[in-house]
Amino acid sequence: xxxxxxxxxxxxxxxxxxxxxxxxxxxxxxxxxxxxxxxxxxxxxxxxxxxxxxxxxxxxxxxxxxxxxxxxxxxxxxxxxxxxxxxxxxxxxxxxxxxxxxxxxxxxxxxxxxxxxxxxxxxxxxxxxxxxxxxxxxxxxxxxxxxxxxxxxxxxxxxxxxxxxxxxxxxxxxxxxxxxxxxxxxxxxxxxxxxxxxxxxxxxxxxxxxxxxxxxxxxxxxxxxxxxxxxxxxxxxxxxxxxxxxxxxxxxxxxxxxxxxxxxxxxxxxxxxxxxxxxxxxxxxxxxxxxxxxxxxxxxxxxxxxxxxxxxx
Amino acid sequence: xxxxxxxxxxxxxxxxxxxxxxxxxxxxxxxxxxxxxxxxxxxxxxxxxxxxxxxxxxxxxxxxxxxxxxxxxxxxxxxxxxxxxxxxxxxxxxxxxxxxxxxxxxxxxxxxxxxxxxxxxxxxxxxxxxxxxxxxxxxxxxxxxxxxxxxxxxxxxxxxxxxxxxxxxxxxxx
Numbered sequence: 001x002x003x004x005x006x007x008x009x010x011x012x013x014x015x016x017x018x019x020x021x022x023x024x025x026x027x028x029x030x031x032x033x034x035x036x037x038x039x040x041x042x043x044x045x046x047x048x049x050x051x052x053x054x055x056x057x058x059x060x061x062x063x064x065x066x067x068x069x070x071x072x073x074x075x076x077x078x079x080x081x082x083x084x085x086x087x088x089x090x091x092x093x094x095x096x097x098x099x100x101x102x103x104x105x106x107x108x109x110x111x112x113x114x115x116x117x118x119x120x121x122x123x124x125x126x127x128x129x130x131x132x133x134x135x136x137x138x139x140x141x142x143x144x145x146x147x148x149x150x151x152x153x154x155x156x157x158x159x160x161x162x163x164x165x166x167x168x169x170x171x172x173x174x175x176x177x178x179x180x181x182x183x184x185x186x187x188x189x190x191x192x193x194x195x196x197x198x199x200x201x202x203x204x205x206x207x208x209x210x211x212x213x214x215x216x217x218x219x220x221x222x223x224x225x226x227x228x229x230x231x232x233x234x235x236x237x238x239x240x241x242x243x244x245x246x247x248x249x250x251x252x253x254x255x256x257x258x259x260x261x262x263x264x265x266x267x268x269x270x271x272x273x274x275x276x277x278x279x280x281x282x283x284x285x286x287x288x289x290x291x292x293x294x295x296x297x298x299x300x301x302x303x304x305x306x307x308x309x310x311x312x313x
Numbered sequence: 314x315x316x317x318x319x320x321x322x323x324x325x326x327x328x329x330x331x332x333x334x335x336x337x338x339x340x341x342x343x344x345x346x347x348x349x350x351x352x353x354x355x356x357x358x359x360x361x362x363x364x365x366x367x368x369x370x371x372x373x374x375x376x377x378x379x380x381x382x383x384x385x386x387x388x389x390x391x392x393x394x395x396x397x398x399x400x401x402x403x404x405x406x407x408x409x410x411x412x413x414x415x416x417x418x419x420x421x422x423x424x425x426x427x428x429x430x431x432x433x434x435x436x437x438x439x440x441x442x443x444x445x446x447x448x449x450x451x452x453x454x455x456x457x458x459x460x461x462x463x464x465x466x467x468x469x470x471x472x473x474x475x476x477x478x479x480x481x482x483x484x485x486x487x
Contacts, residue, residue, distance in 0.1 A: 263400075268404075271404065281412060282407050282412060
Protein backbone atom coordinates (compact mmCIF):
# COMPACT_ATOMS: atom_id res chain seq x y z
CA UNK A 1 0.00 0.00 0.00
CA UNK A 2 1.20 3.42 -0.86
CA UNK A 3 0.38 5.91 1.80
CA UNK A 4 0.97 9.61 1.89
CA UNK A 5 0.70 11.69 4.99
CA UNK A 6 0.18 15.42 4.80
CA UNK A 7 0.84 17.60 7.78
CA UNK A 8 -0.28 21.15 7.25
CA UNK A 9 -1.67 23.96 9.32
CA UNK A 10 -3.34 25.39 6.23
CA UNK A 11 -6.11 22.95 5.66
CA UNK A 12 -9.06 24.95 6.92
CA UNK A 13 -12.22 23.77 5.18
CA UNK A 14 -13.84 26.46 3.01
CA UNK A 15 -11.23 29.08 3.94
CA UNK A 16 -7.75 27.86 3.14
CA UNK A 17 -6.20 27.27 0.64
CA UNK A 18 -9.39 28.15 -1.26
CA UNK A 19 -12.14 30.35 0.00
CA UNK A 20 -15.49 28.73 -0.55
CA UNK A 21 -17.94 30.85 1.35
CA UNK A 22 -19.57 33.18 -1.14
CA UNK A 23 -21.96 31.69 -3.60
CA UNK A 24 -24.56 33.16 -5.96
CA UNK A 25 -26.06 35.44 -3.32
CA UNK A 26 -23.07 37.79 -3.17
CA UNK A 27 -22.53 38.42 -6.91
CA UNK A 28 -26.32 38.63 -7.27
CA UNK A 29 -26.44 41.26 -4.55
CA UNK A 30 -23.44 43.18 -5.92
CA UNK A 31 -25.11 43.22 -9.32
CA UNK A 32 -28.46 44.48 -8.05
CA UNK A 33 -26.74 47.04 -5.83
CA UNK A 34 -24.71 48.36 -8.77
CA UNK A 35 -27.77 48.41 -11.01
CA UNK A 36 -29.79 50.34 -8.44
CA UNK A 37 -26.88 52.76 -7.89
CA UNK A 38 -26.60 53.39 -11.62
CA UNK A 39 -30.30 54.11 -12.11
CA UNK A 40 -30.53 56.30 -9.00
CA UNK A 41 -27.42 58.24 -9.99
CA UNK A 42 -28.83 59.26 -13.36
CA UNK A 43 -32.33 59.88 -11.98
CA UNK A 44 -30.82 62.25 -9.43
CA UNK A 45 -28.39 63.80 -11.89
CA UNK A 46 -31.03 64.72 -14.45
CA UNK A 47 -33.31 66.04 -11.73
CA UNK A 48 -30.55 68.31 -10.50
CA UNK A 49 -29.84 69.39 -14.08
CA UNK A 50 -33.57 70.17 -14.41
CA UNK A 51 -34.06 67.81 -17.35
CA UNK A 52 -36.92 65.72 -15.99
CA UNK A 53 -39.04 66.48 -19.03
CA UNK A 54 -36.51 65.28 -21.61
CA UNK A 55 -35.35 62.29 -19.57
CA UNK A 56 -38.64 60.80 -18.41
CA UNK A 57 -37.58 57.15 -18.39
CA UNK A 58 -34.37 58.00 -16.51
CA UNK A 59 -35.99 60.14 -13.86
CA UNK A 60 -39.41 58.53 -13.55
CA UNK A 61 -40.04 55.11 -15.04
CA UNK A 62 -36.72 53.46 -14.26
CA UNK A 63 -36.91 54.69 -10.68
CA UNK A 64 -39.26 51.82 -9.84
CA UNK A 65 -36.41 49.36 -10.36
CA UNK A 66 -33.98 50.44 -7.57
CA UNK A 67 -36.32 49.83 -4.60
CA UNK A 68 -37.09 46.34 -5.88
CA UNK A 69 -33.45 45.64 -6.77
CA UNK A 70 -32.26 46.83 -3.36
CA UNK A 71 -34.80 44.80 -1.42
CA UNK A 72 -34.12 41.66 -3.45
CA UNK A 73 -30.35 42.27 -3.16
CA UNK A 74 -30.57 42.73 0.59
CA UNK A 75 -32.60 39.55 0.80
CA UNK A 76 -29.80 37.76 -1.07
CA UNK A 77 -27.33 39.16 1.49
CA UNK A 78 -29.55 37.97 4.28
CA UNK A 79 -29.64 34.49 2.74
CA UNK A 80 -25.86 34.47 2.70
CA UNK A 81 -25.55 35.20 6.41
CA UNK A 82 -24.62 32.32 8.64
CA UNK A 83 -26.19 33.82 11.75
CA UNK A 84 -29.28 35.39 10.28
CA UNK A 85 -30.93 36.58 13.50
CA UNK A 86 -27.93 38.83 14.21
CA UNK A 87 -27.97 40.89 11.01
CA UNK A 88 -29.27 43.93 12.90
CA UNK A 89 -26.01 44.10 14.83
CA UNK A 90 -24.47 45.74 11.76
CA UNK A 91 -26.49 48.74 12.83
CA UNK A 92 -25.19 48.88 16.35
CA UNK A 93 -21.85 50.25 15.27
CA UNK A 94 -20.23 52.67 12.84
CA UNK A 95 -16.78 51.70 11.68
CA UNK A 96 -15.33 54.12 9.17
CA UNK A 97 -12.51 51.75 8.28
CA UNK A 98 -14.89 48.90 7.41
CA UNK A 99 -16.46 48.80 3.94
CA UNK A 100 -19.13 46.50 5.27
CA UNK A 101 -20.15 49.12 7.79
CA UNK A 102 -20.18 51.78 5.05
CA UNK A 103 -22.32 49.52 2.89
CA UNK A 104 -24.75 48.70 5.67
CA UNK A 105 -25.29 52.36 6.53
CA UNK A 106 -25.43 53.57 2.95
CA UNK A 107 -28.06 50.95 2.20
CA UNK A 108 -29.92 51.98 5.32
CA UNK A 109 -30.08 55.50 3.91
CA UNK A 110 -30.51 54.94 0.19
CA UNK A 111 -33.13 52.17 0.30
CA UNK A 112 -35.84 54.31 1.95
CA UNK A 113 -34.85 57.25 -0.26
CA UNK A 114 -35.30 55.08 -3.35
CA UNK A 115 -38.77 54.08 -2.10
CA UNK A 116 -39.71 57.71 -1.48
CA UNK A 117 -38.38 58.71 -4.90
CA UNK A 118 -40.30 55.99 -6.73
CA UNK A 119 -43.36 56.60 -4.55
CA UNK A 120 -43.44 60.24 -5.59
CA UNK A 121 -43.87 59.11 -9.21
CA UNK A 122 -46.20 56.22 -8.46
CA UNK A 123 -49.42 58.06 -9.27
CA UNK A 124 -47.95 59.29 -12.55
CA UNK A 125 -47.35 55.71 -13.59
CA UNK A 126 -50.59 54.32 -12.09
CA UNK A 127 -53.08 57.20 -11.88
CA UNK A 128 -55.59 54.97 -10.10
CA UNK A 129 -53.27 54.39 -7.17
CA UNK A 130 -54.80 55.47 -3.89
CA UNK A 131 -52.59 56.37 -0.92
CA UNK A 132 -55.56 55.80 1.44
CA UNK A 133 -54.42 58.36 4.04
CA UNK A 134 -54.35 62.11 3.75
CA UNK A 135 -50.93 62.41 5.40
CA UNK A 136 -49.49 60.21 2.63
CA UNK A 137 -50.91 62.55 0.01
CA UNK A 138 -49.43 65.50 1.91
CA UNK A 139 -46.09 63.73 2.11
CA UNK A 140 -46.20 62.94 -1.60
CA UNK A 141 -46.88 66.58 -2.43
CA UNK A 142 -44.03 67.67 -0.16
CA UNK A 143 -41.60 65.24 -1.82
CA UNK A 144 -42.70 66.37 -5.27
CA UNK A 145 -42.01 69.99 -4.30
CA UNK A 146 -38.61 69.11 -2.88
CA UNK A 147 -37.34 66.56 -5.38
CA UNK A 148 -34.25 68.66 -6.02
CA UNK A 149 -33.26 68.33 -2.37
CA UNK A 150 -33.85 64.60 -2.44
CA UNK A 151 -31.74 64.29 -5.58
CA UNK A 152 -28.52 65.54 -3.99
CA UNK A 153 -28.23 62.94 -1.21
CA UNK A 154 -29.34 60.23 -3.66
CA UNK A 155 -26.61 61.32 -6.08
CA UNK A 156 -23.88 61.06 -3.42
CA UNK A 157 -25.19 57.91 -1.81
CA UNK A 158 -25.56 56.15 -5.16
CA UNK A 159 -21.89 56.80 -5.94
CA UNK A 160 -20.88 55.45 -2.54
CA UNK A 161 -23.15 52.43 -3.07
CA UNK A 162 -21.68 51.78 -6.51
CA UNK A 163 -18.11 52.02 -5.28
CA UNK A 164 -18.89 49.98 -2.20
CA UNK A 165 -19.95 46.99 -4.30
CA UNK A 166 -16.33 46.83 -5.50
CA UNK A 167 -14.62 47.94 -2.29
CA UNK A 168 -16.39 45.15 -0.43
CA UNK A 169 -14.21 42.76 -2.40
CA UNK A 170 -11.03 44.82 -2.53
CA UNK A 171 -10.98 45.23 1.26
CA UNK A 172 -10.55 41.49 1.41
CA UNK A 173 -6.79 41.75 1.27
CA UNK A 174 -6.12 38.05 1.77
CA UNK A 175 -7.22 37.41 -1.85
CA UNK A 176 -4.85 38.90 -4.44
CA UNK A 177 -7.43 39.17 -7.21
CA UNK A 178 -9.65 41.36 -5.06
CA UNK A 179 -6.97 43.35 -3.32
CA UNK A 180 -6.76 46.16 -5.84
CA UNK A 181 -8.19 49.65 -5.56
CA UNK A 182 -9.35 49.51 -9.19
CA UNK A 183 -12.28 47.30 -8.22
CA UNK A 184 -14.14 50.23 -6.61
CA UNK A 185 -14.23 52.46 -9.72
CA UNK A 186 -14.60 49.41 -11.97
CA UNK A 187 -17.71 48.16 -10.18
CA UNK A 188 -19.07 51.69 -10.01
CA UNK A 189 -18.64 52.16 -13.77
CA UNK A 190 -20.06 48.74 -14.51
CA UNK A 191 -23.04 49.40 -12.21
CA UNK A 192 -23.69 52.73 -13.92
CA UNK A 193 -23.45 51.08 -17.32
CA UNK A 194 -25.97 48.39 -16.34
CA UNK A 195 -28.19 51.11 -14.87
CA UNK A 196 -28.12 53.03 -18.17
CA UNK A 197 -28.82 49.78 -20.03
CA UNK A 198 -31.87 49.15 -17.85
CA UNK A 199 -33.14 52.67 -18.56
CA UNK A 200 -32.52 52.12 -22.28
CA UNK A 201 -34.90 49.18 -22.11
CA UNK A 202 -37.64 51.47 -20.84
CA UNK A 203 -37.23 54.63 -22.84
CA UNK A 204 -39.25 55.33 -25.95
CA UNK A 205 -37.98 58.84 -26.47
CA UNK A 206 -35.43 59.32 -29.25
CA UNK A 207 -33.49 62.17 -27.67
CA UNK A 208 -33.28 60.36 -24.36
CA UNK A 209 -32.17 57.15 -26.05
CA UNK A 210 -29.51 59.02 -27.99
CA UNK A 211 -28.17 60.71 -24.87
CA UNK A 212 -28.16 57.49 -22.85
CA UNK A 213 -26.45 55.60 -25.65
CA UNK A 214 -23.65 58.18 -25.70
CA UNK A 215 -23.32 57.92 -21.91
CA UNK A 216 -23.26 54.13 -22.09
CA UNK A 217 -20.52 54.25 -24.72
CA UNK A 218 -18.42 56.50 -22.51
CA UNK A 219 -19.00 54.19 -19.54
CA UNK A 220 -18.07 51.13 -21.60
CA UNK A 221 -14.89 52.93 -22.69
CA UNK A 222 -13.98 53.66 -19.07
CA UNK A 223 -14.76 50.08 -18.11
CA UNK A 224 -12.51 48.66 -20.82
CA UNK A 225 -9.77 51.05 -19.71
CA UNK A 226 -10.15 49.95 -16.08
CA UNK A 227 -10.20 46.25 -16.96
CA UNK A 228 -7.00 46.61 -18.97
CA UNK A 229 -5.40 48.48 -16.10
CA UNK A 230 -6.61 45.92 -13.61
CA UNK A 231 -4.87 43.17 -15.55
CA UNK A 232 -1.78 45.24 -16.30
CA UNK A 233 -1.58 46.11 -12.62
CA UNK A 234 -1.65 42.44 -11.70
CA UNK A 235 0.95 41.61 -14.33
CA UNK A 236 3.29 44.27 -12.98
CA UNK A 237 2.82 43.18 -9.39
CA UNK A 238 4.08 40.33 -7.23
CA UNK A 239 4.00 36.64 -8.11
CA UNK A 240 0.66 36.02 -6.39
CA UNK A 241 -1.02 38.79 -8.37
CA UNK A 242 0.52 37.53 -11.60
CA UNK A 243 -0.81 34.11 -10.68
CA UNK A 244 -4.26 35.64 -10.04
CA UNK A 245 -4.28 37.34 -13.44
CA UNK A 246 -3.47 34.02 -15.09
CA UNK A 247 -7.01 32.92 -14.28
CA UNK A 248 -8.07 35.35 -17.01
CA UNK A 249 -5.09 34.87 -19.29
CA UNK A 250 -5.19 31.20 -20.10
CA UNK A 251 -6.64 29.92 -16.84
CA UNK A 252 -10.08 28.57 -16.14
CA UNK A 253 -11.95 31.89 -16.43
CA UNK A 254 -10.33 32.98 -19.68
CA UNK A 255 -13.05 31.91 -22.09
CA UNK A 256 -16.00 33.00 -19.98
CA UNK A 257 -14.44 36.35 -19.13
CA UNK A 258 -13.23 37.36 -22.60
CA UNK A 259 -16.30 35.96 -24.38
CA UNK A 260 -19.21 36.93 -22.17
CA UNK A 261 -17.90 39.93 -20.26
CA UNK A 262 -15.39 41.61 -22.54
CA UNK A 263 -16.63 40.77 -26.04
CA UNK A 264 -20.37 40.14 -25.75
CA UNK A 265 -20.89 42.35 -22.68
CA UNK A 266 -18.77 45.37 -23.64
CA UNK A 267 -17.22 45.50 -27.10
CA UNK A 268 -20.12 44.07 -29.11
CA UNK A 269 -22.83 46.22 -27.50
CA UNK A 270 -20.50 49.21 -27.95
CA UNK A 271 -20.24 48.46 -31.69
CA UNK A 272 -24.02 48.13 -31.91
CA UNK A 273 -24.47 51.41 -30.05
CA UNK A 274 -22.05 53.18 -32.38
CA UNK A 275 -24.02 51.83 -35.36
CA UNK A 276 -27.23 53.01 -33.76
CA UNK A 277 -25.83 56.50 -33.26
CA UNK A 278 -24.81 56.50 -36.90
CA UNK A 279 -28.39 55.90 -37.95
CA UNK A 280 -28.47 52.15 -38.53
CA UNK A 281 -31.74 50.53 -37.51
CA UNK A 282 -31.18 48.14 -34.65
CA UNK A 283 -33.46 46.73 -31.99
CA UNK A 284 -32.30 48.95 -29.12
CA UNK A 285 -32.94 46.30 -26.50
CA UNK A 286 -30.17 44.01 -27.79
CA UNK A 287 -27.13 46.05 -26.68
CA UNK A 288 -28.92 46.86 -23.42
CA UNK A 289 -29.60 43.20 -22.64
CA UNK A 290 -26.01 42.30 -23.55
CA UNK A 291 -24.64 44.95 -21.18
CA UNK A 292 -26.94 43.77 -18.40
CA UNK A 293 -25.93 40.16 -18.95
CA UNK A 294 -22.21 41.00 -19.20
CA UNK A 295 -22.39 42.90 -15.91
CA UNK A 296 -24.00 39.94 -14.19
CA UNK A 297 -21.43 37.47 -15.51
CA UNK A 298 -18.62 39.87 -14.54
CA UNK A 299 -19.69 39.89 -10.90
CA UNK A 300 -20.09 36.13 -10.77
CA UNK A 301 -16.61 35.66 -12.25
CA UNK A 302 -14.95 38.20 -9.96
CA UNK A 303 -16.46 36.68 -6.83
CA UNK A 304 -15.77 33.11 -7.94
CA UNK A 305 -12.24 33.72 -9.23
CA UNK A 306 -11.25 35.90 -6.28
CA UNK A 307 -12.02 33.12 -3.85
CA UNK A 308 -9.57 30.73 -5.44
CA UNK A 309 -6.66 33.17 -5.59
CA UNK A 310 -4.35 33.11 -2.62
CA UNK A 311 -1.13 34.50 -1.15
CA UNK A 312 0.71 31.46 0.09
CA UNK A 313 1.57 28.55 -2.11
CA UNK B 314 -37.85 45.53 -56.19
CA UNK B 315 -35.57 45.93 -59.22
CA UNK B 316 -32.56 43.74 -59.86
CA UNK B 317 -30.34 46.74 -59.37
CA UNK B 318 -31.58 47.31 -55.81
CA UNK B 319 -31.06 43.69 -54.92
CA UNK B 320 -27.52 43.68 -56.26
CA UNK B 321 -26.82 46.61 -54.03
CA UNK B 322 -28.05 44.70 -51.03
CA UNK B 323 -26.37 41.35 -51.48
CA UNK B 324 -22.71 40.64 -51.74
CA UNK B 325 -21.31 39.04 -54.88
CA UNK B 326 -21.59 35.28 -54.19
CA UNK B 327 -18.12 34.54 -55.62
CA UNK B 328 -16.56 37.18 -53.42
CA UNK B 329 -18.53 35.86 -50.43
CA UNK B 330 -17.27 32.34 -51.23
CA UNK B 331 -13.65 33.50 -51.27
CA UNK B 332 -14.19 35.36 -48.01
CA UNK B 333 -15.69 32.25 -46.46
CA UNK B 334 -12.63 30.30 -47.58
CA UNK B 335 -10.39 32.91 -45.98
CA UNK B 336 -12.39 32.64 -42.75
CA UNK B 337 -11.77 28.91 -42.84
CA UNK B 338 -8.06 29.49 -43.43
CA UNK B 339 -7.96 31.88 -40.50
CA UNK B 340 -9.79 29.36 -38.32
CA UNK B 341 -7.19 26.72 -39.11
CA UNK B 342 -4.43 29.22 -38.39
CA UNK B 343 -5.86 30.44 -35.08
CA UNK B 344 -7.51 27.36 -33.61
CA UNK B 345 -5.70 24.57 -35.39
CA UNK B 346 -8.95 23.07 -36.65
CA UNK B 347 -11.80 23.74 -39.05
CA UNK B 348 -15.18 25.36 -38.68
CA UNK B 349 -18.30 23.58 -37.50
CA UNK B 350 -21.89 24.26 -36.61
CA UNK B 351 -23.71 21.03 -35.82
CA UNK B 352 -21.22 20.29 -33.03
CA UNK B 353 -22.57 23.26 -31.08
CA UNK B 354 -26.13 21.99 -31.42
CA UNK B 355 -24.98 18.55 -30.33
CA UNK B 356 -23.21 20.01 -27.28
CA UNK B 357 -26.37 21.94 -26.37
CA UNK B 358 -28.47 18.80 -26.67
CA UNK B 359 -25.98 16.81 -24.58
CA UNK B 360 -25.89 19.56 -21.94
CA UNK B 361 -29.69 19.71 -21.84
CA UNK B 362 -30.07 15.93 -21.51
CA UNK B 363 -27.34 15.89 -18.87
CA UNK B 364 -29.10 18.64 -16.91
CA UNK B 365 -32.46 16.87 -17.01
CA UNK B 366 -31.17 13.39 -16.24
CA UNK B 367 -27.49 12.88 -15.53
CA UNK B 368 -27.93 9.13 -15.11
CA UNK B 369 -29.66 8.80 -18.48
CA UNK B 370 -26.94 10.83 -20.20
CA UNK B 371 -24.08 8.83 -18.68
CA UNK B 372 -25.93 5.57 -19.38
CA UNK B 373 -26.35 6.36 -23.06
CA UNK B 374 -23.59 5.20 -25.35
CA UNK B 375 -23.91 8.28 -27.52
CA UNK B 376 -24.29 11.03 -24.89
CA UNK B 377 -21.76 9.56 -22.48
CA UNK B 378 -18.85 10.09 -24.85
CA UNK B 379 -19.30 13.88 -24.55
CA UNK B 380 -19.66 13.98 -20.78
CA UNK B 381 -16.78 14.13 -18.36
CA UNK B 382 -16.45 15.31 -14.79
CA UNK B 383 -13.90 18.01 -15.47
CA UNK B 384 -15.45 19.51 -18.57
CA UNK B 385 -18.96 20.79 -19.07
CA UNK B 386 -20.41 19.71 -22.44
CA UNK B 387 -21.02 23.37 -23.34
CA UNK B 388 -17.37 24.17 -22.76
CA UNK B 389 -16.59 23.37 -26.36
CA UNK B 390 -15.02 25.81 -28.79
CA UNK B 391 -17.79 25.16 -31.32
CA UNK B 392 -20.37 26.53 -28.89
CA UNK B 393 -18.38 29.74 -28.64
CA UNK B 394 -17.84 29.81 -32.37
CA UNK B 395 -21.59 29.65 -32.93
CA UNK B 396 -22.10 32.47 -30.41
CA UNK B 397 -19.67 34.45 -32.51
CA UNK B 398 -21.59 33.51 -35.65
CA UNK B 399 -24.79 34.88 -34.09
CA UNK B 400 -23.06 38.10 -33.11
CA UNK B 401 -21.37 38.48 -36.50
CA UNK B 402 -24.54 37.67 -38.43
CA UNK B 403 -26.49 40.17 -36.36
CA UNK B 404 -23.88 42.84 -37.06
CA UNK B 405 -23.87 42.02 -40.75
CA UNK B 406 -27.68 42.18 -40.86
CA UNK B 407 -27.59 45.54 -39.11
CA UNK B 408 -24.99 46.92 -41.51
CA UNK B 409 -27.04 45.72 -44.49
CA UNK B 410 -30.24 47.13 -43.02
CA UNK B 411 -32.02 43.80 -43.08
CA UNK B 412 -32.58 43.35 -39.41
CA UNK B 413 -36.19 42.35 -38.91
CA UNK B 414 -38.11 39.25 -37.98
CA UNK B 415 -39.60 37.64 -41.07
CA UNK B 416 -40.14 34.26 -42.72
CA UNK B 417 -38.89 34.09 -46.29
CA UNK B 418 -40.89 31.76 -48.48
CA UNK B 419 -42.27 31.27 -51.96
CA UNK B 420 -45.45 33.33 -52.54
CA UNK B 421 -47.27 30.06 -53.29
CA UNK B 422 -46.87 28.61 -49.81
CA UNK B 423 -47.72 30.00 -46.39
CA UNK B 424 -45.21 30.89 -43.68
CA UNK B 425 -46.54 27.95 -41.72
CA UNK B 426 -45.77 25.46 -44.49
CA UNK B 427 -42.34 26.97 -44.86
CA UNK B 428 -41.63 26.64 -41.14
CA UNK B 429 -42.89 23.07 -40.97
CA UNK B 430 -40.73 21.97 -43.90
CA UNK B 431 -37.75 23.94 -42.66
CA UNK B 432 -38.15 22.17 -39.31
CA UNK B 433 -38.42 18.77 -40.99
CA UNK B 434 -35.41 19.46 -43.18
CA UNK B 435 -33.41 20.62 -40.19
CA UNK B 436 -34.36 17.47 -38.32
CA UNK B 437 -33.09 15.22 -41.12
CA UNK B 438 -29.99 17.29 -41.56
CA UNK B 439 -29.19 17.18 -37.84
CA UNK B 440 -29.64 13.42 -37.80
CA UNK B 441 -27.51 13.03 -40.92
CA UNK B 442 -24.78 15.28 -39.55
CA UNK B 443 -24.39 12.98 -36.56
CA UNK B 444 -24.13 9.92 -38.81
CA UNK B 445 -21.58 11.74 -40.92
CA UNK B 446 -19.76 13.19 -37.87
CA UNK B 447 -20.26 16.70 -39.18
CA UNK B 448 -22.42 19.00 -41.25
CA UNK B 449 -21.77 21.17 -44.32
CA UNK B 450 -19.23 23.27 -42.45
CA UNK B 451 -17.67 20.66 -40.17
CA UNK B 452 -17.53 17.69 -42.52
CA UNK B 453 -17.78 19.04 -46.05
CA UNK B 454 -16.12 22.47 -45.96
CA UNK B 455 -13.47 21.87 -43.32
CA UNK B 456 -12.97 18.30 -44.50
CA UNK B 457 -12.36 19.32 -48.10
CA UNK B 458 -9.99 22.06 -46.99
CA UNK B 459 -7.67 19.40 -45.57
CA UNK B 460 -8.24 17.13 -48.58
CA UNK B 461 -10.16 14.54 -46.60
CA UNK B 462 -11.94 12.03 -48.81
CA UNK B 463 -14.84 12.01 -46.34
CA UNK B 464 -15.17 15.76 -46.81
CA UNK B 465 -15.45 15.45 -50.58
CA UNK B 466 -17.95 12.60 -50.27
CA UNK B 467 -20.04 14.55 -47.79
CA UNK B 468 -20.07 17.58 -50.08
CA UNK B 469 -21.01 15.52 -53.14
CA UNK B 470 -23.78 13.71 -51.33
CA UNK B 471 -25.21 16.73 -49.54
CA UNK B 472 -25.55 18.74 -52.74
CA UNK B 473 -26.03 15.71 -55.00
CA UNK B 474 -28.97 14.46 -52.96
CA UNK B 475 -30.36 17.97 -52.86
CA UNK B 476 -30.12 18.14 -56.64
CA UNK B 477 -31.77 14.77 -57.10
CA UNK B 478 -34.73 15.31 -54.78
CA UNK B 479 -35.24 18.98 -55.61
CA UNK B 480 -37.74 18.06 -58.33
CA UNK B 481 -40.14 16.51 -55.79
CA UNK B 482 -40.11 19.53 -53.53
CA UNK B 483 -40.01 22.20 -56.22
CA UNK B 484 -43.53 23.37 -55.38
CA UNK B 485 -42.26 24.60 -52.05
CA UNK B 486 -40.14 27.12 -53.90
CA UNK B 487 -41.38 27.88 -57.41
